Amino acid sequence: MRATVIYGAGDVRVEEVPDPKLREPTDAVVRVLRSCVCGSDLWPYQSKPDAERADRIGHEFIGVVEEVGSAVSGLAVGDLVVSPFVWADNTCDFCREGLHTSCRNGGFWGAGDVDGCQGEAVRVPQAQGTLVKLPVGVDSALLPSLLTLSDVFPTGHHCAVTAGVSPRTTVTVIGDGAVGLCAVLAARRLGAERIVLMGRHTDRTDIGREFGATDVVAERGKEGVERVRELTGGDGTHAVLECVGTLNALETGFGVVRAGGRVSRVGMPQYREAAVGFGMFVRNVTLTGGVAPARAYIDELLPDVLDGTVEPGRVFDRTIGLSEVPDGYRAMADRTALKVLVRPD
Amino acid sequence: MRATVIYGAGDVRVEEVPDPKLREPTDAVVRVLRSCVCGSDLWPYQSKPDAERADRIGHEFIGVVEEVGSAVSGLAVGDLVVSPFVWADNTCDFCREGLHTSCRNGGFWGAGDVDGCQGEAVRVPQAQGTLVKLPVGVDSALLPSLLTLSDVFPTGHHCAVTAGVSPRTTVTVIGDGAVGLCAVLAARRLGAERIVLMGRHTDRTDIGREFGATDVVAERGKEGVERVRELTGGDGTHAVLECVGTLNALETGFGVVRAGGRVSRVGMPQYREAAVGFGMFVRNVTLTGGVAPARAYIDELLPDVLDGTVEPGRVFDRTIGLSEVPDGYRAMADRTALKVLVRPD
Secondary structure, three states, X not given: OEEEEEEEOOEEEEEEOOOOOOOOOXXXXXXXXXXXXXXXXXXXXHHOOOOOOOEEOOOOEEEEEEEEOOOOOOOOOOOEEEEOOEEOOOOOHHHHOOOHHHOOOOEEOOOOOOOOOOEOEEEEOOHHHHOEEOOOOOOOOOHHHHHXXXXXXHHHHHHHHHOOOOOOOEEEEEOXXXXXXXXXXXXXXXXOOEEEEEOOOHHHHHHHHHHOOOEEEOOOHHHHHHHHHHHOOOOOEEEEEEOOOOHHHHHHHHHHEEEEEEEEEOOOOOXXXXXXXXXXXXXXXXXXXXXXXXXXXXXXXXXXXXXXXXXXXXXXXXXXXXXXXXXHHHHHHOOOOOOEEEEOO | OEEEEEEEOOEEEEEEOOOXXXXXXXXEEEEEEEEEOOHHHHHXXXXXXXXXXXXXXXXXXXXXXXXXXXXXXXXXXXXXXXXXXXXXOOOOHHHHOOOHHHOOOOEEOXXXXXXXOOEOEEEEOOHHHHXXXXXXXXXXXXXXXXXXXXXHHHHHHHHHHHOOOOOOOEEEEEOOOHHHHHHHHHHHHOOOOEEEEEOOOHHHHHHHHHHOOOEXXXXXXXXXXXXXXXXXXXXXXXXXXXXXXXHHHHHHHHHHEEEEEEEEEOOOOOOOEEEOOHHHHHOOOEEEEOOOOHHHHHHHHHHHHHOOOOOHHHHOOEEEEHHHHHHHHHHHHOOOOOOEEEEOO
């Protein structure tokens, strides 16, 4: 079959790879119906050292079950399923606590001998725990929104949940990428009435306003911090949802958070250290968030997607075929596309 | 009157200072019955640059009300009161949320023209919001435990609360100083059944065991982390109460916290930056805590002190007169005393 591989920075290709086969009785094989390119795929796309051996890439997909291992129950050939961006058994103590990203028997797509998901098909380890059946047909108009359940929507939701967003909290969302916009959507869904979105791309912040942002701040750095503080009577907001991952974004977060508030981050940190000393301590600011356990949230978020209460699929602004995936990476890296949906060729 | 002043590192003196007087109608003047030396007083004691003008110092006391401003109600001359280590109006939005350390009309003892508390008497700004009446006599045997309500007991409690300690959480307490021991007591009081205390001084960790510690780890650094992980099946504990303030202690905290857990810190950070990047992110570890809003907790903790359920005053292992305060600092800096109680001469 054909799948996406990455050789190094700027070098993504669609190549022939071995067909996925059942290896463990807990596996399933799923034919990919929709996948997509993630903002976090851009980190290796921009920085991966050149290597002779390429890595598989991609971690978001909807697909149709083709084969099921003998130990998998609840899934049948022909089922339409969505996969979270981390596979997990959904039964260990961490999973039971909702932290599927620390599953004792789970892992990341594309790591070791596990398939990446931007391809024609995928071997799914721990299939019973990982996959969630979708009660729609393969031609459903909801597929884009359902695909966001793989990653960006639950990631935005995790950011909002860990930041303590509720009807009583004011919120700043840092970043107008797909995760940032989903964080706005999630914050609104959790009842926040004042949501300041920090982002510079008006086509994106316009979606953010439709998702629930009440204010948009285009300024960055110190000016951005001042602007958010002006909007909040000098105090900043109770919750800060940092959806970028850079040190600048984190520092902006510390700058706009209200005393006693929480900065939650869900963008992969591009820093090792940060200033978390006296200034944060004396204001009782909490730093939280992390890799989102998407699987923990799908059951909660799915009904709102199915009934149209939320439409996170609006973050997709371009659709391409599998063979065009390299163009999709380029478009997202150049910011000419917000988020790229991938269909079979 | 006489009060403690600090000129520079190692140079604490008891000197004549102006008598406290009412300045604002919201003030009270309180004669100090008991004060004490805090671990955080040792930071300036060890590092303050020499200065011609000395600073007042001390932020914990119990005393008897001598004068009350015209805007103060609920307090009368002769009342025995305890003061939290930050004064606050107890009415602003931050105070109503329980974050008295960010009070819009509050501040720190010894800052600007506000008295320090290791002296004969204190002018108390925002007296009505700050002071809490104690229903005991001036000769009560409970005075030492009641004095810990100024700082170390609510500080340990704040650490446990922000770390999410409950009957379902395992706990590591880092540091066997007075705050660390009070954190053990607070964690036990909140229902934790497994409490690992990291500390090297057996006279102190023995008190920790009586306060509720189930395990003591004397090793530090990497060895200490390994030891705590061994004790917890390799996972670490859900809650980590960092009661020291050094970078080493914080890093130990990150090393012993379970994935999805919280590291709370209440010791004044002696670092500017710390490693809060990918390793913390991928395990969904939260960094929380801060300057404890002691006032917010006194009403909750006071009954347990009054009825003897807890006896945090056991952290005092030396009592001195006011004129001996310089010896008290020396003893605490040398670790020949755990915490020094100060009586009038």
